[in-house]
Amino acid sequence: MTQESVPNLVIQGGIILDPESGKQTKADIRIENGVIAEIGSGLDAKDNPTYDASGKFISIGWMDMHVHLREPGYEHKETIVTGCKAAAYGGFTAVACMPNTNPPIHTRDVVEFIIERAEHTAVDVYPIACVSKNRAGESLAEMADLAAGGAVAFSDDGSPVQSAGLMRHALEYSSMLKKPIINHEEELSLGNKGHMHEGEVSTRLGLPGIPGLSEEIMIARDILLAEYTGGHVHVAHISTAKAVDLVREAKKKGIPVTTEVCTHHFAITDSLVETNNYHTNTKMHPPLRPQSDVDAMKQGLADGTIDAICTDHAPHASFEKEVEYISAPFGIIGLESAWGLTGREIVAPGVLSVAQAVFKLSVAPRQILHLDMPSVSVGQKANLTIFDATTDWTFGTSDIKSKSANTPFVGSPMKGKAWAVYNKGRFVNNA
Numbered sequence: 001m002t003q004e005s006v007p008n009l010v011i012q013g014g015i016i017l018d019p020e021s022g023k024q025t026k027a028d029i030r031i032e033n034g035v036i037a038e039i040g041s042g043l044d045a046k047d048n049p050t051y052d053a054s055g056k057f058i059s060i061g062w063m064d065m066h067v068h069l070r071e072p073g074y075e076h077k078e079t080i081v082t083g084c085k086a087a088a089y090g091g092f093t094a095v096a097c098m099p100n101t102n103p104p105i106h107t108r109d110v111v112e113f114i115i116e117r118a119e120h121t122a123v124d125v126y127p128i129a130c131v132s133k134n135r136a137g138e139s140l141a142e143m144a145d146l147a148a149g150g151a152v153a154f155s156d157d158g159s160p161v162q163s164a165g166l167m168r169h170a171l172e173y174s175s176m177l178k179k180p181i182i183n184h185e186e187e188l189s190l191g192n193k194g195h196m197h198e199g200e201v202s203t204r205l206g207l208p209g210i211p212g213l214s215e216e217i218m219i220a221r222d223i224l225l226a227e228y229t230g231g232h233v234h235v236a237h238i239s240t241a242k243a244v245d246l247v248r249e250a251k252k253k254g255i256p257v258t259t260e261v262c263t264h265h266f267a268i269t270d271s272l273v274e275t276n277n278y279h280t281n282t283k284m285h286p287p288l289r290p291q292s293d294v295d296a297m298k299q300g301l302a303d304g305t306i307d308a309i310c311t312d313h314a315p316h317a318s319f320e321k322e323v324e325y326i327s328a329p330f331g332i333i334g335l336e337s338a339w340g341l342t343g344r345e346i347v348a349p350g351v352l353s354v355a356q357a358v359f360k361l362s363v364a365p366r367q368i369l370h371l372d373m374p375s376v377s378v379g380q381k382a383n384l385t386i387f388d389a390t391t392d393w394t395f396g397t398s399d400i401k402s403k404s405a406n407t408p409f410v411g412s413p414m415k416g417k418a419w420a421v422y423n424k425g426r427f428v429n430n431a
């Protein structure tokens, strides 16, 4: 896999898929200096490099709005460059990265540093800045300055905004800046001693649990605050059936709330903690939930309650994860397996069509974050993902491009593959 500069390229024989209308058009695409110069059939490649996309779809480049790139501060887990490699391999040309770095993304220079570090990759990196200084939950960060530097949203992710008063003020400021507050929804007094979902399996294993209630109670609070302030709350990594119900009801009332689901929360359940023998790659926040919650994620995607699909890509080094379950950090990587799991769990069973699934991975995150929307049309910058939804493959260690390998999906069946991405004049061919 290379991430080289390929200013001119002719992509031949692919099917251009518009995720908004579902329209499919078979055509060649000629890219000149990183810009779409021509779309048509039988285009003459002349001396330019070509890519054979026959049998594959081409859409606008995908975006994962919830990743942890770990830089600055934790470069032994991931760097911006290695995170971008994992993203491109997963079919993503854009990511929004969370602020629990060291220093956290709570000053403008950190925002600018991150954007600059991603410059020579095929991926657009959008920093999400802190709600509070040091993510300490006490006083608001300089939100206007952070937004001016390029922050696209605010979050203390890794931690919730515990104080309702601070959340209220954050929503008042962020609505002036037209940016969402993304909250890691957790009432810590209910869940902070837990290591997995509180339920049948945790009882049997004797592990302290995190009840769904800790997530739901915080979402209920944030919906009330969104209604009161008019500020936009984006519920991070939703994971329970009741949480989906709360968001569904709030949307019906016209309250400005949106949400996302991580691929692992619709693909696997908390029973994996037991069957994988307490493997720490089953430990994440929110925790894996039972089948009824997994079913509710699919229902929420199908009826539009859940806007976007994300990964919460959270790299940890093996020395950090290879410890006892209760000592291990929360989180797994996800960028490389995102589409294979979406294909397997969402597209193949007919929960969503290919176009609808791609919408939640491309259009929806950019709408939520008010970003410019790429377009597969002449004169636009080429920002493309080339993929299929049918290839059966098994996720292996060679598919891991992240600096860390903490995933429970090695050896798991996948359906659908991201074959290549093109963005910023760079072509990444995953074959």
Ligand SMILES: [Zn+2]
Residues within 6 Å of the ligand: 157, 158, 159, 184, 236, 237, 285, 286
């Ligand atoms: Zn989180």
